[in-house]
Amino acid sequence: MNIKTFKLINGEELIADIKSLDTTHIHAENVVVLQVMAHPETGRPIQSFCNWPALAKQDQVMIIPLTAVMSYPADVHEELERQYLSSVTGLELPPATPKILLG
Numbered sequence: 001m002n003i004k005t006f007k008l009i010n011g012e013e014l015i016a017d018i019k020s021l022d023t024t025h026i027h028a029e030n031v032v033v034l035q036v037m038a039h040p041e042t043g044r045p046i047q048s049f050c051n052w053p054a055l056a057k058q059d060q061v062m063i064i065p066l067t068a069v070m071s072y073p074a075d076v077h078e079e080l081e082r083q084y085l086s087s088v089t090g091l092e093l094p095p096a097t098p099k100i101l102l103g
Helices: 078-089
Strands: 003-007 013-021 025-038 045-051 061-065
Touching: 003 078, 013 061, 013 078, 025 078, 045 078
Parallel strands: none
Antiparallel strands: 003 013, 013 025, 025 045, 025 061
């Protein structure tokens, strides 16, 4: 899987499995939009995913024109990638383990 994030010109930030990228389009599967919402109990901001487009069938490749993209696809943080994979596959993944840097 090639999980990337990119921002559209309308302000939506998408996370997807990029299948291919050419000079005019991004071909992406399992596209979700990243949203920040208030936790119902604490009121603190939390990240959540929503299907994009909202009524699209899962596992289909969406073709997004580069003219609609504001930022080139970038790697996502490890924890966000794990949350995305858990969301689109339904698998419960353990949290990322902290890394020990030797110096």
